Amino acid sequence: MNNLIKRIGVLTSGGDAPGMNAAVRGVVRTAAYYKIEAAAIFKGYQGLIDNDIKMMNPRSVNNIINKGGTILKSARCLEFHSPEGRKKAYETIVKNEIDALVVIGGDGSFTGAMIFQSEFDFPVIGIPGTIDNDIFGTSHTIGYDTALNTVIDAIDKIRDTAISHNRLFFVEVMGRDAGHIALNTGIGAGAEEILIPEENMGLKRLLESLSRSEKSGKSSSIVVIAEGDKTGKNVFQIAEYIEKNMPNYEVRVSVLGHMQRGGRPSCFDRVLASRMAVKAVESLVGDKTNFMVGLKEDEIILTPLDKAIKGKSSINKDLVRVSDILSL
Ligand code: ADP
DSSP: OOTTOOEEEEEEOSSOOTTHHHHHHHHHHHHHHTTOEEEEESTTHHHHHHTOEEEEOGGGGTTOTTOSSOTTOOOOOGGGGSHHHHHHHHHHHHHTTOOEEEEEEOHHHHHHHHHHHHHHTOOEEEEEBOTTOOOTTOSOOBTHHHHHHHHHHHHHHHHHHHHHHTEEEEEEESOSSOOHHHHHHHHHTTOSEEEOTTSOOOHHHHHHHHHHHHHTTOOOEEEEEETTOTTSSOHHHHHHHHHHHOTTSEEEEEEOGGGGGOSOOOHHHHHHHHHHHHHHHHHHHTTOOSEEEEEETTEEEEEEHHHHHHSOOOOOHHHHHHHHHHTO
């Protein structure tokens, strides 16, 4: 046991994700279990620069496990990109006698954490919290499962109206660089086609496929498109192209947007966040630092932070195949 760690700081950074609160709760309570104090840092790295810090105890995190968003607030902090900003952050750490940091966030937050760690030789542990599931070293990030369920719910509703009016709906979901949300919700919601950043389907092929479906008797269809799909066109341009070429369909676009980030975390995300939080604190207690916690085959594992940042999370190609077969 590392007796040098007497106080752990915890922050949430970057894009918020449902389940971040469960992770904060887990960190605060596990720290208390090991007789370590917990300091909440507000608004991500900005709170370190502004000295926006509050001591927590197990009761401070009552009734938050079921809440979306993050009670610690999150922020994108430009100042932390500069050595001067990080120096200010370190001064806050020293002033508040914080001995280690748990960073709940995505790729960007981990990059900042790693630079900070190397500049000041300061122990950090990352917990992956992002709805995009685009982080190497974990099969699931906190918030991803909830986002999938939110999207499925929305597409089911869109399907009801699509069927009633013979409409072709293009639904844009989040995922600038990763198609996990689009691919999984597309299959789960029975989409006709799924466009993702990892595969280049091309507009012509999309048109051919939709025309085939129309001929086979489909009167309405749903196409799920990730924000960053490879066609180089946005969802409205794609819809316009298809509408021009398929005059029998009424085409509509629905951009789901930020609602995908919100809502009560699913049970899966709450359990995942709780397990990851326990592992994060126990790693620091066990003198293991500069790792990211992750999930692999239902085990909570550690991946060196630099590997987690540099590694690429890849889509499951079998899902592409399944989608192709079932959209017949
Ligand atoms: P996410 O963690 O969800 O990927 P961002 O990419 O916005 O979100 O990163 C969150 C924050 O992490 C940034 O606002 C910044 O404070 C910090 N950060 C990101 N990249 C760096 C970097 N290269 N150097 C220092 N800090 C960084």
